[in-house]
Amino acid sequence: MMIKMGNEKKLVEAITSMEVDFAQWYTDVVKKAELITYSSVKGCMIIKPAGYAIWELIQQQLDFMFKETGVENVYMPMFIPESLLNKEKDHVEGFAPEVAWVTHGGLNPLQERLCVRPTSETLFCDFYKNDIQSYRDLPKVYNQWCSVVRWEKETRPFLRSREFLWQEGHTAHATAEDAEERTIQMLNVYADFCENVLAIPVIKGRKTEKEKFAGAEATYTIEALMHDGKALQSGTSHNFGDGFAKAFEIQYTDKDNSLKYVHQTSWGMSTRIIGAIIMVHGDDSGLVLPPKVAPVQIMIIPIQQKKEGVLEKASELKRRLSSFRVKMDDTDKSPGWKFSEQEMRGIPIRIEIGPKDIELNKCVMVRRDTGEKIEVSLDQIEDKATELLAQIQKDMLDRAKKHVATHTYDAADYLEFEKTINEKPGFIKALWCGEQSCEEEIKEKTGATSRCMPFDQGLVSGKCVCCGKPAKKMVYWGRAY
Amino acid sequence: MMIKMGNEKKLVEAITSMEVDFAQWYTDVVKKAELITYSSVKGCMIIKPAGYAIWELIQQQLDFMFKETGVENVYMPMFIPESLLNKEKDHVEGFAPEVAWVTHGGLNPLQERLCVRPTSETLFCDFYKNDIQSYRDLPKVYNQWCSVVRWEKETRPFLRSREFLWQEGHTAHATAEDAEERTIQMLNVYADFCENVLAIPVIKGRKTEKEKFAGAEATYTIEALMHDGKALQSGTSHNFGDGFAKAFEIQYTDKDNSLKYVHQTSWGMSTRIIGAIIMVHGDDSGLVLPPKVAPVQIMIIPIQQKKEGVLEKASELKRRLSSFRVKMDDTDKSPGWKFSEQEMRGIPIRIEIGPKDIELNKCVMVRRDTGEKIEVSLDQIEDKATELLAQIQKDMLDRAKKHVATHTYDAADYLEFEKTINEKPGFIKALWCGEQSCEEEIKEKTGATSRCMPFDQGLVSGKCVCCGKPAKKMVYWGRAY
Numbered sequence: 010m011m012i013k014m015g016n017e018k019k020l021v022e023a024i025t026s027m028e029v030d031f032a033q034w035y036t037d038v039v040k041k042a043e044l045i046t047y048s049s050v051k052g053c054m055i056i057k058p059a060g061y062a063i064w065e066l067i068q069q070q071l072d073f074m075f076k077e078t079g080v081e082n083v084y085m086p087m088f089i090p091e092s093l094l095n096k097e098k099d100h101v102e103g104f105a106p107e108v109a110w111v112t113h114g115g116l117n118p119l120q121e122r123l124c125v126r127p128t129s130e131t132l133f134c135d136f137y138k139n140d141i142q143s144y145r146d147l148p149k150v151y152n153q154w155c156s157v158v159r160w161e162k163e164t165r166p167f168l169r170s171r172e173f174l175w176q177e178g179h180t181a182h183a184t185a186e187d188a189e190e191r192t193i194q195m196l197n198v199y200a201d202f203c204e205n206v207l208a209i210p211v212i213k214g215r216k217t218e219k220e221k222f223a224g225a226e227a228t229y230t231i232e233a234l235m236h237d238g239k240a241l242q243s244g245t246s247h248n249f250g251d252g253f254a255k256a257f258e259i260q261y262t263d264k265d266n267s268l269k270y271v272h273q274t275s276w277g278m279s280t281r282i283i284g285a286i287i288m289v290h291g292d293d294s295g296l297v298l299p300p301k302v303a304p305v306q307i308m309i310i311p312i313q314q315k316k317e318g319v320l321e322k323a324s325e326l327k328r329r330l331s332s333f334r335v336k337m338d339d340t341d342k343s344p345g346w347k348f349s350e351q352e353m354r355g356i357p358i359r360i361e362i363g364p365k366d367i368e369l370n371k372c373v374m375v376r377r378d379t380g381e382k383i384e385v386s387l388d389q390i391e392d393k394a395t396e397l398l399a400q401i402q403k404d405m406l407d408r409a410k411k412h413v414a415t416h417t418y419d420a421a422d423y424l425e426f427e428k429t430i431n432e433k434p435g436f437i438k439a440l441w442c443g444e445q446s447c448e449e450e451i452k453e454k455t456g457a458t459s460r461c462m463p464f465d466q467g468l469v470s471g472k473c474v475c476c477g478k479p480a481k482k483m484v485y486w487g488r489a490y
Numbered sequence: 491m492m493i494k495m496g497n498e499k500k501l502v503e504a505i506t507s508m509e510v511d512f513a514q515w516y517t518d519v520v521k522k523a524e525l526i527t528y529s530s531v532k533g534c535m536i537i538k539p540a541g542y543a544i545w546e547l548i549q550q551q552l553d554f555m556f557k558e559t560g561v562e563n564v565y566m567p568m569f570i571p572e573s574l575l576n577k578e579k580d581h582v583e584g585f586a587p588e589v590a591w592v593t594h595g596g597l598n599p600l601q602e603r604l605c606v607r608p609t610s611e612t613l614f615c616d617f618y619k620n621d622i623q624s625y626r627d628l629p630k631v632y633n634q635w636c637s638v639v640r641w642e643k644e645t646r647p648f649l650r651s652r653e654f655l656w657q658e659g660h661t662a663h664a665t666a667e668d669a670e671e672r673t674i675q676m677l678n679v680y681a682d683f684c685e686n687v688l689a690i691p692v693i694k695g696r697k698t699e700k701e702k703f704a705g706a707e708a709t710y711t712i713e714a715l716m717h718d719g720k721a722l723q724s725g726t727s728h729n730f731g732d733g734f735a736k737a738f739e740i741q742y743t744d745k746d747n748s749l750k751y752v753h754q755t756s757w758g759m760s761t762r763i764i765g766a767i768i769m770v771h772g773d774d775s776g777l778v779l780p781p782k783v784a785p786v787q788i789m790i791i792p793i794q795q796k797k798e799g800v801l802e803k804a805s806e807l808k809r810r811l812s813s814f815r816v817k818m819d820d821t822d823k824s825p826g827w828k829f830s831e832q833e834m835r836g837i838p839i840r841i842e843i844g845p846k847d848i849e850l851n852k853c854v855m856v857r858r859d860t861g862e863k864i865e866v867s868l869d870q871i872e873d874k875a876t877e878l879l880a881q882i883q884k885d886m887l888d889r890a891k892k893h894v895a896t897h898t899y900d901a902a903d904y905l906e907f908e909k910t911i912n913e914k915p916g917f918i919k920a921l922w923c924g925e926q927s928c929e930e931e932i933k934e935k936t937g938a939t940s941r942c943m944p945f946d947q948g949l950v951s952g953k954c955v956c957c958g959k960p961a962k963k964m965v966y967w968g969r970a971y
Binding site: 046048049050053054055056057058061062064065081082083084085086087088089090093106107108109110111112113114115116123125132135136139140151155156158160171172174 | 527529530531534535536537538539542543545546562563564565566567568569570571574587588589590591592593594595596597604606613616617620621632636637639641652653655
């Protein structure tokens with residue numbers, strides 16, 4: 010009798026090694042860890058339970074951090090009338106080419122077509138225009154969790170898809186200073202979140218004019234470095250000044266009874282960040298999840314589970330560890346299969362417990378990140394699990410920091426830049442004159458883009474890496490997702 | 491100097507009394523409690539912070555109850571290709587007339603148009619078709635939280651809008667029995683949630699053939715009674731049998747190696763339920779929120795707050811009550827205004843504290859639901875707040891139950907039915923022969939629809955309230971939202 014073993018079968022086919030083909034490794038992991046699957050809708054993905062549970066943990070923790078800073082959640086319509094999208098010139102130019110258009114409602118054509126939101130600045134502006142009247146109504150610090158649509162031509166799971174999930178914060182302030190302060194505050198929230206929750210170190214900085222958001226006065230970004238040396242923009246925060254306010258006529262009456270335009274910001278982080286978790290921490294056995302966003306933190310795998318007392322003891326451990334996200338795998342698969350699955354899914358700790366362990370009143374805890382096996386007395390499992398999860402979280406950040414440090418290079422001139430980008434993938438720190446033409450030349454010749462002008466500029470003294478003229482800024486460059 | 495006082499101004503205009511015009515009262519409350527506002531997108535609403543915070547509390551608690559029964563969350567694309575929507579005949583007939591169609595992506599027309607999901611049975615089926623292979627893959631108990639679009643002609647905040655937020659669960663099972671069991675299980679989750687969290691009693695039952703969901707074998711519903719005597723369908727759970735499985739070819743290999751169709755269910759609850767909270771509990775001063783879904787449970791209002799020590803003491807109370815959702819209103823509005831606002835927003839408890847109270851080491855707690863004022867020693871505020879919130883939650887359910895009991899009528903024949911529906915709005919329990927023609931006749935003549943055939947049928951003996959032929963079912967009838 011042949012029964013197809015759904016889960017076991019797929020693990021027989023090993024995933025591609027990262028060193029052989031990083032892109033294929035990524036696709037293999039995303040599918041075999043069952044994070045997503047493709048749908049019948051071209052360019053849109055289905056986020057499966059193992060993937061969505063990571064997003065839920067991201068949402069919970071990021072939302073908590075938002076609310077600590079006074080953010081309130083709202084929900085705006087998913088449609089934007091064409092006339093509304095068209096109100097801010099730079100913004101519409103940036104987004105119109107990649108939106109999906111609704112032209113019919115039921116059986117009838119619409120009088121005005123509606124785009125499915127690619128981002129909601131225009132909707133928030135239209136709302137604030139009526140909702141803000143007095144200085145007493147400011148600031149407005151609103152956010153929404155939703156999905157957005159951008160009609161991308163080439164798509165990759167999490168990194169670029171036609172529909173993705175995100176949060177978008179949209180704020181309005183009385184002064185330019187207040188808006189700038191909120192813009193930086195939220196960038197810092199993202200950076201803290203990445204470091205402390207996702208164990209991903211980031212470079213904080215400002216985007217160049219060329220790379221900034223359509224309609225923004227300034228765009229700030231956090232940039233992370235993936236295992237393959239490519240950069241990933243992981244969160245952005247925009248200061249709009251009063252540009253949108255003027256386009257949408259959003260004014261308030263100040264204390265002195267004068268009418269003033271508000272100053273606005275927006276900031277977002279998306280499911281793209283799950284791609285960063287995979288590409289920063291993963292290895293050739295699959296996902297490696299930081300404990301704080303691991304849907305399952307501990308997997309208990311009974312050994313020789315048919316022997317008397319084994320399942321009972323394993324269940325007892327599960328009960329005792331119930332303050333963690335813990336599961337037990339008591340299916341009839343072999344322990345080896347169960348180990349592979351737990352590794353593929355990136356579960357931080359595996360607990361092995363069999364008849365011999367029980368006899369000696371111990372179990373074995375195995376770290377997913379290092380493979381280290383630790384014998385633990387059954388009297389101490391709660392304390393040891395707490396300690397180990399904290400240690401894994403810390404070590405993952407330390408390793409990722411080290412990776413950034415050892416993959417960040419200086420380039421004094423163009424030849425060095427070119428040699429570095431081709432031979433040693435990573436961030437390149439190089440000086441820049443500030444001219445867009447140099448930025449474009451570098452991109453065209455090397456495929457590297459300016460990632461950001463880091464807040465930490467150091468002493469900017471020397472020549473532009475491209476044209477040799479006096480430099481104005483130090484820039485992080487890199488090939489990027 | 492005239493400064494427009496955003497919040498104060500609106501409360502000057504009293505809301506319409508429920509008895510005078512219930513529909514207008516509803517609209518007034520929804521707007522003045524700042525739950526929603528209208529958007530530039532016809533038929534779509536903007537859910538403001540006070541409204542969205544209620545939805546977040548609903549989500550958290552309902553999602554927790556789901557997960558206790560083994561539900562896993564996922565995310566499906568928001569678009570459905572036309573060919574996919576067309577696969578199940580009854581389903582497409584039910585939904586095609588009211589969907590929004592995307593015809594262009596960016597600057598190009600699409601090869602096949604996509605509808606924005608009105609519900610996602612077809613997407614889940616398309617997914618399950620590939621994801622389910624063996625009996626080991628069953629059951630699948632998936633759910634998603636998302637927005638859906640139905641191109642309604644007439645819309646009302648929360649009750650009927652072109653876009654709304656909801657959860658939709660979609661499950662697949664090995665047998666018909668398993669599917670039926672899950673269908674009823676989720677209906678019970680909804681009913682428990684309404685009673686225990688929202689303080690809304692519901693009638694559980696089965697929809698008639700005429701009223702069931704497009705494509706379902708059986709639809710079960712929970713029906714709530716609003717203050718004005720109209721019914722609101724508050725959650726539904728559908729058993730699809732193997733109808734969708736046959737249309738989408740969703741088969742699994744059973745233990746005996748034979749191929750079998752799965753049996754499916756779906757179940758949903760939406761932001762519509764916020765309309766029920768408003769219309770079951772509200773009064774002429776505004777919202778009355780059950781403590782379990784009140785974004786703010788306690789509002790502390792200092793009296794004569796400029797007097798020495800008042801704000802300090804009020805802040806101290808706030809700190810001591812921080813295990814509740816507590817706020818303090820120390821703006822420069824008058825206490826009277828603050829009371830009105832707290833009442834309008836439905837905050838369950840108001841604490842008044844002024845110089846005289848402090849002198850006597852007490853404060854006054856005022857119940858929003860009854861207006862009762864209770865003097866509480868400052869030494870006991872934590873215990874008293876706990877006790878009072880529990881009491882309010884319980885009393886609100888009891889009052890709502892009493893309202894259902896006193897507004898549920900029996901009708902033995904058509905004349906009694908007609909007289910009752912016109913003079914005493916509420917549920918009418920009346921016998922039915924089971925013929926759709928009678929259902930249609932009643933609807934046409936009285937505006938009442940069959941709400942459900944309650945699980946608790948009692949002894950069905952007598953004549954159909956419409957045609958006088960022998961009855962087969964006892965039915966709850968009513969005019970409905």
